Amino acid sequence: MDLIVDALSVKLGKRIVLHDASAHLRPGRVTAILGPNGAGKSTLVKAAAALVGRAGGCVRLDAQDVATMDPRVRARAIGYLPQDATVHWNIVARDVVALGRLPHLGAHAAPSPEDRAAVDRAMHDTETTHLADRPVGELSGGERARVLLARVFAGEPRWLLADEPLASLDPAHQIDLLARLRTYAAGGAGVAIVLHDLVQAQRAADDALLIAEGRVVAFGPVAEVMTADTLARVFGVRVAPLDDVSGLGEGGGTRRLLVPVGRIDAA
Numbered sequence: 464m465d466l467i468v469d470a471l472s473v474k475l476g477k478r479i480v481l482h483d484a485s486a487h488l489r490p491g492r493v494t495a496i497l498g499p500n501g502a503g504k505s506t507l508v509k510a511a512a513a514l515v516g517r518a519g520g521c522v523r524l525d526a527q528d529v530a531t532m533d534p535r536v537r538a539r540a541i542g543y544l545p546q547d548a549t550v551h552w553n554i555v556a557r558d559v560v561a562l563g564r565l566p567h568l569g570a571h572a573a574p575s576p577e578d579r580a581a582v583d584r585a586m587h588d589t590e591t592t593h594l595a596d597r598p599v600g601e602l603s604g605g606e607r608a609r610v611l612l613a614r615v616f617a618g619e620p621r622w623l624l625a626d627e628p629l630a631s632l633d634p635a636h637q638i639d640l641l642a643r644l645r646t647y648a649a650g651g652a653g654v655a656i657v658l659h660d661l662v663q664a665q666r667a668a669d670d671a672l673l674i675a676e677g678r679v680v681a682f683g684p685v686a687e688v689m690t691a692d693t694l695a696r697v698f699g700v701r702v703a704p705l706d707d708v709s710g711l712g713e714g715g716g717t718r719r720l721l722v723p724v725g726r727i728d729a730a
């Protein structure tokens with residue numbers, strides 16, 4: 464199931480904040496959505512989850528416009544993790560994760576063993592099992608972020624859209640999550656994540672979608688899109704090469720990453 468952003472424009476307040484954006488995202492791959500603050504990344508992801516209206520164009524899952532899909536069908540197809548990790552009810556973590564199964568339940572139906580197993584799996588995969596009985600209001604920011612991630616994983620969506628999922632995670636959990644997202648994509652789902660960390664994006668993503676000032680400036684395989692010139696143009700940063708010898712490169716070899724080391728105008 465491809466996720467197709469087709470000439471999408473979005474107006475928020477009085478301003479068009481996304482102009483004529485197009486990209487054809489494929490399942491089985493991790494796409495990093497990158498760009499400076501205010502570029503329109505969250506807006507694009509929200510439009511893909513049908514959470515904001517649009518001024519033109521559309522987002523489709525194969526041939527189906529996400530805006531006109533049955534909401535339950537859409538919720539099974541698209542899992543969305545917002546940037547803001549607020550939970551408004553002080554319920555225990557396991558109940559938050561179980562909310563991810565709602566699109567799979569029949570009206571008034573109790574969770575099935577399959578639903579419970581999906582919740583268990585999601586909590587195991589996000590290392591939140593030990594938090595199951597804790598009220599979410601008592602959790603640390605990073606713990607709560609992992610519980611909210613577990614909620615999205617529990618829904619087993621065909622497309623997982625996450626807005627800055629690394630933001631409050633410690634380095635070990637960032638690495639775990641990126642590995643988990645890669646595994647999720649390898650299982651046939653689509654994964655699109657908004658990231659600010661250019662190095663993690665190069666490590667974890669297959670494709671990069673670069674947005675600046677509300678426009679798509681580049682989209683394609685990471686190595687082709689995330690060049691020193693493009694990063695300089697889009698982010699205004701100088702980069703230095705770093706050889707990643709962890710064996711995660713093509714064929715288990717070394718991979719050259721570009722690390723931001725300074726601002727262009729401060730050279």
Ligand SMILES: Nc1ncnc2c1ncn2[C@@H]1O[C@H](COP(=O)(O)OP(=O)(O)OP(=O)(O)O)[C@@H](O)[C@H]1O
Nearest residue numbers: 475476477480498499500501502503504505506507
């Ligand atoms: N509700 C709103 N009303 C008006 N303008 C908005 C609204 N929400 C966002 N914007 C504006 O739309 C633009 C794009 O915002 P968006 O949140 O998509 O950016 P972003 O690329 O995700 O940024 P960041 O990296 O800072 O999270 C920004 O200029 C922002 O100020």
